[in-house]
Amino acid sequence: MQIINAVLQNEIADMPEEERxxxxxxxxMALHEISPFKNEPIDCVIWVPCDTVLxxxxxxNKVAPPEMRLLETSILEDGYTQPIVTWVDDGKREVIDGFHRNRVGQECKTIRERIRGYLPVTTVNENRHDRGDRIASTIRHNRARGKHQISAMSDIVVELARRNWSDAKIxxxxxMDPDEVLRLKQITGLAEMFANEDFSEAWEIDPYTEE
Structure with a gap:
């Protein structure tokens, strides 16, 4: 440990900030590779330039202006206590969770200057690269906090259905339970969403029935 501390003090501390x-x-990242918790994204939080996080x-999940101001105040007063969860593609990071933490770091001048134009990020597991999987991950994060908008959730269900996700998989x-999936499909009013649904035959009047 003394050797490690010496290297950190002597070799890294004097580097220019960006190199440091x-x-x-x-x-x-090297420690993460040998960590017993390497399968947990939170095990490795790094700082990356803001303009690489999209x-x-x-x-x-929509946040009203008062809550956005509160989030900004929280980060101003308490600092970043949670990383932004991201997925990496071609050198850029797409936000999976932390959409509004990302906005605050990008848009609040005071915070952006304090964190030197960087954002704290972690990376979802490599097997979550399909867009449908990324959408599902975002929804799980939001629903676990009890935050989502019905119309936007309906759009998500439609997109996943169009990606050939079954109701059971969605x-x-x-x-969600089956009824919730069905209700969200109904909101769209699109017939294609019900192409694979089983419905009972409609009642028809027998033309030969006497009144």
Whole structure:
């Protein structure tokens, strides 16, 4: 441990800031590879430039202005206590969870300057690269906190159905019962969403029945 401390003090502390951040990230990722918790994304939180973190285009969790101001105050006063959960593709990171923490770090001048134009991120497991899987992960994070909008959730269900996800898979991955999946499909009013549903035959009047 003394050798490690000496290296950190003598080799890294005097580096220019950007190089020092990169070096610390490399050390964290190397430790993550040998960690008994390497399958847990939270085991490795690194700092990356803000402009490499992109918002996703499907997040159904909307935060009202008062709550956004409270989040900004929280980060101003308490600092970042949770990383932004991301997925990496071609050097860019798409937000899986932490959509609004990302916004605060990008848009609040005071915070952006304090964190030197970087954001704390962790990376979802490599087997979650399909867009449908990423959407499901975002929804699970939101629903676990009890936050989602019905119309946006309906759009999510439609997209997953169009990606050939069965109702059973949608329900399992998003934590919904069959009735909720059906209701969210109904909101769209799209006939294609019910192409594989089993319905009882409609009642028909027998033309030969006497009144």
């Amino acid at each position: 951040i990169d070096a610390i990230n490399i050390i964290k 918002a996703n285009d499907y997040n159904p 329900g399992r991955e998003l934590g």
